[in-house]
Amino acid sequence: MPVLSDQGSLIAYDVRRSDRARRVRVRVERDARVEVVLPRRAPAAAAERAVRELRPWIERRLAHAARQQAAVAARGDSLPYLGISLRLHAEPDRAQVTRRGDELLVPADARARGALERWYRRMAREEISARLARACARSGLSYSRLTIRDQRTRWGSCSRAGTLSFNWRLLLAPEEVLDYVIWHEVCHLAVPDHSPRFWALVADHCPDHRERAAWLRTNAATLVL
Numbered sequence: 504m505p506v507l508s509d510q511g512s513l514i515a516y517d518v519r520r521s522d523r524a525r526r527v528r529v530r531v532e533r534d535a536r537v538e539v540v541l542p543r544r545a546p547a548a549a550a551e552r553a554v555r556e557l558r559p560w561i562e563r564r565l566a567h568a569a570r571q572q573a574a575v576a577a578r579g580d581s582l583p584y585l586g587i588s589l590r591l592h593a594e595p596d597r598a599q600v601t602r603r604g605d606e607l608l609v610p611a612d613a614r615a616r617g618a619l620e621r622w623y624r625r626m627a628r629e630e631i632s633a634r635l636a637r638a639c640a641r642s643g644l645s646y647s648r649l650t651i652r653d654q655r656t657r658w659g660s661c662s663r664a665g666t667l668s669f670n671w672r673l674l675l676a677p678e679e680v681l682d683y684v685i686w687h688e689v690c691h692l693a694v695p696d697h698s699p700r701f702w703a704l705v706a707d708h709c710p711d712h713r714e715r716a717a718w719l720r721t722n723a724a725t726l727v728l
Contacts, residue, residue, distance in 0.1 A: 512562070514537060514554060514558065514561060514562075514565075515537065516529075516537035516538065516539050516550070516554055517536065517537070517538045517539070518538075518539050518541060518547070518550045519538060519539070519540050519541070520540075520541050520542070520543050520545075521540050521541070521542065521543070522543050524540050524541065524542040524543075525542060526542065527539065527540070527541055527542070527545060527549050527550070527553045528540040529553050529554060529557050529561065531561055531564035531565060531568065532568075533568060533571070533723065533724035534568070534572075534724075535565055535568035535569065535572065537554070537561060537565070539553055539554060568724060571722070571724035571725050572724075574722075574725050575724075575725050575727060582607065582619070582675070582728065583675050583676075584626075584674060584675070585630070585674055585676070585677065585678040585681060586676075586677040586678045586679075587605070588605070589602065589605055589606060589607045590605060590606050590607070591606075591607050591609050591615075592606045592607065592608050592609065593609055593610065593611035593615065594608055594609070594610070594611055595611045595612075597609065597610045597611070598610055598614065598618065599618055599621075599622070600618045600619055600621070600622035602622075607619070607622070616728060619728050620653075620671075620728060623671050623672075623674050623675070623728070624651055624653075624671045626674060627651045627669065627671040627673065627674050628649070628651050630674060630681070631649065631651070631669050631673075631681070631685065632649060634681070634682060634685050635649065635667065635685060635689070638685055638686060638689045638708070639689065641708070642689060642690075642693070642708065644689055644692040644693055645665070645692070646661075646665045646666070646667045646689075646692060647664055647665035647666055648664075648665070648666040648667070649666075649667050649668075649669075650666060650667070650668045650669075651668075651669060651670075651671050652668050652669070652670060652671070653670065653671060653672070654668075654670050657670065658670045658672075658673060658684050658719065659673075659684045659685070659687060659688040660688065661688045661691035661692060661695070663695070665692060667688050667689075667692075669684065669685070669688070672726040672727070673726070675725070675726040675727070675728075676718075676719065676722070676726055677718070679711075679715055680715050680718055680719055682709065682715075683709050683712050683715035683716065683719075684719070686705060686708045686709045686712070687705060687709075687712070689708075690704045690705050690708070
């Protein structure tokens with residue numbers, strides 16, 4: 504892992520070569536990892552040059568990632584669920600997660616992380632199915648199938664066949680953010696692109712969609728277990 508060490512602070516970064524890359528790209532991941540993607544034939548020095556040139560932007564992104572990580576750490580022994588906080592209560596003989604009021608009863612060992620994800624996935628299907636039914640009834644639209652996924656960067660999608668997919672991590676966001684993403688994808692059933700007609704339709708059903716989308720962009724890295 505190369506390290507850029509001038510101007511006081513250090514920036515460590517990974518270098519990855521790609522046959523598909525046509526130019527040098529620098530990415531700051533949500534976990535504060537910096538990656539430089541080089542075209543296959545680009546000189547190795549191009550990575551350091553790119554990091555040096557983009558240093559102010561990289562440092563801003565790293566500072567943002569640090570704030571996001573601090574926000575996750577501040578949750579302590581609790582997890583967000585559609586705008587409320589559920590306290591984790593570990594039980595030694597438990598294998599599955601169960602909700603009891605404002606508590607989540609979880610396994611007391613290494614199985615907890617997987618059990619929590621399975622619970623959030625299960626609840627995502629229930630929550631989103633009910634909200635989709637209401638949105639479709641209100642809009643007069645219909646979909647063919649619902650899938651719950653764990654996409655790295657996408658929160659929802661709508662296929663040409665009418666399949667709607669949603670990221671289960673949306674249940675870690677406030678309720679109104681989940682509803683915005685649902686309306687976004689439902690509107691794609693009528694308008695497949697992001698034309699002015701599409702955004703006008705979204706605004707009809709979700710007038711403050713810009714604020715909800717901005718929250719999601721700003722806080723995306725906190726939607727983790």
